[in-house]
Amino acid sequence: MVAGKANAADIMTHRIDDIALPHGRPGTVRHIRIHRFGQEGARPKAYIQAGLHAGELPGMLVAQHLAEKLASLDAAGAIRGEIVLVPMANPIGLDQVLHGDLSGRFELAGGVNFNRAFADLSGPAGDMLAAGQPAPLGSDAQVNAGLVRAALAAAAISLSPRTQADGLRQILLSHAIDADLVLDLHCDSEAVMHLYTTSAGWGGGFADLAARLGCEAAFLAEGSGGEPFDEACSLPWQNLQARFAPAGHPIPDGCAATTVELRGEGDVDDMLAAADAKALLDHLSWRGHLALSAPPVETALDLATPLAGVERIRAPVGGIVLFHVEPGQSVRAGQPVATVLEPLSGKRHVCQAGIDGPVWSRSRARYASPDDIILSIAGREPLATGSHLLTAR
Numbered sequence: 159m160v161a162g163k164a165n166a167a168d169i170m171t172h173r174i175d176d177i178a179l180p181h182g183r184p185g186t187v188r189h190i191r192i193h194r195f196g197q198e199g200a201r202p203k204a205y206i207q208a209g210l211h212a213g214e215l216p217g218m219l220v221a222q223h224l225a226e227k228l229a230s231l232d233a234a235g236a237i238r239g240e241i242v243l244v245p246m247a248n249p250i251g252l253d254q255v256l257h258g259d260l261s262g263r264f265e266l267a268g269g270v271n272f273n274r275a276f277a278d279l280s281g282p283a284g285d286m287l288a289a290g291q292p293a294p295l296g297s298d299a300q301v302n303a304g305l306v307r308a309a310l311a312a313a314a315i316s317l318s319p320r321t322q323a324d325g326l327r328q329i330l331l332s333h334a335i336d337a338d339l340v341l342d343l344h345c346d347s348e349a350v351m352h353l354y355t356t357s358a359g360w361g362g363g364f365a366d367l368a369a370r371l372g373c374e375a376a377f378l379a380e381g382s383g384g385e386p387f388d389e390a391c392s393l394p395w396q397n398l399q400a401r402f403a404p405a406g407h408p409i410p411d412g413c414a415a416t417t418v419e420l421r422g423e424g425d426v427d428d429m430l431a432a433a434d435a436k437a438l439l440d441h442l443s444w445r446g447h448l449a450l451s452a453p454p455v456e457t458a459l460d461l462a463t464p465l466a467g468v469e470r471i472r473a474p475v476g477g478i479v480l481f482h483v484e485p486g487q488s489v490r491a492g493q494p495v496a497t498v499l500e501p502l503s504g505k506r507h508v509c510q511a512g513i514d515g516p517v518w519s520r521s522r523a524r525y526a527s528p529d530d531i532i533l534s535i536a537g538r539e540p541l542a543t544g545s546h547l548l549t550a551r
């Protein structure tokens with residue numbers, strides 16, 4: 159190194175931690191790999207993970223591009239605050255190969271979807287804050303935000319997982335719960351690019367992300383009912399606002415979290431992934447997580463529709479599925495969208511759209527069991543009345 163001249167290596171912050179999952183079966187051990195860029199504890203903090211549903215490879219591929227780009231940006235001193243990246247969030251699911259097929263969506267041992275049942279930390283964090291821990295809430299929203307983050311982080315560490323899957327959930331949540339921005343990268347079965355978030359998340363910047371990614375749908379819900387990862391990060395802020403704001407303790411929307419669905423399972427392509435990674439990094443720049451200027455983009459706030467407005471077309475009988483429409487195609491109420499052919503009788507059952515809207519997802523499987531969801535349409539008006547808006551599968 160030349161005296162007096164900074165070497166890029168001197169300012170590099172990239173660190174990799176491998177954390178062992180607890181509660182492995184005797185004689186086995188699995189690890190989760192965490193990439194850290196920037197200064198630990200510095201603001202703003204972004205958290206990005208991929209592959210929580212282990213068979214969803216587009217996100218894991220995008221994460222590899224992100225890791226490479228973030229390492230370059232780190233060497234150039236362009237990371238602001240802290241960025242945490244988990245490129246392969248589910249080593250349990252990735253290990254679940256059954257007769258040659260990867261089955262990474264549900265934990266085989268317990269049957270629970272890996273992106274459900276994340277702990278709601280609002281209660282324990284709220285109780286800590288009510289007791290003046292780590293310090294009493296005041297009238298300054300930004301000071302209160304710091305206290306909320308500390309309480310949420312303490313609540314995450316206090317969880318007592320009893321299975322390896324819950325241990326994984328705790329490790330992931332502990333790294334994300336105090337972030338300003340959480341991006342959970344998934345994909346659908348066969349689908350256009352889309353995302354899920356809350357109204358606050360959408361108004362707070364995810365319209366920009368949707369525009370950069372080329373999303374053709376965005377679904378809003380204030381709690382979809384399944385305790386997915388993104389909501390475990392964002393909803394505590396709303397719950398704590400409701401609890402403490404009436405007493406004169408304002409709390410901001412401290413965490414913007416979204417589940418990004420990078421098209422369908424088969425859309426595993428290096429060029430697409432490179433473009434998607436660039437869109438994500440441009441969004442990070444736009445939010446101030448990188449010392450770069452983001453190229454301008456035209457947002458469309460009216461892209462978002464209620465998650466409760468999604469029409470799920472179900473197979474009326476078991477049989478061979480013949481689709482009449484592609485993801486991305488707009489349909490009208492009454493239009494035939496699929497036929498299910500009963501292989502014993504040869505009888506054909508035509509399924510019609512019940513609403514107007516774009517088809518944003520359809521099943522990759524061409525054989526359906528009775529009542530399987532085979533296709534989804536984004537409607538503008540709420541349809542669902544139940545509290546569980548996400549599909550199990």
Ligand SMILES: [Zn+2]
Nearest residue numbers: 211214344345
């Ligand atoms: Zn998923």
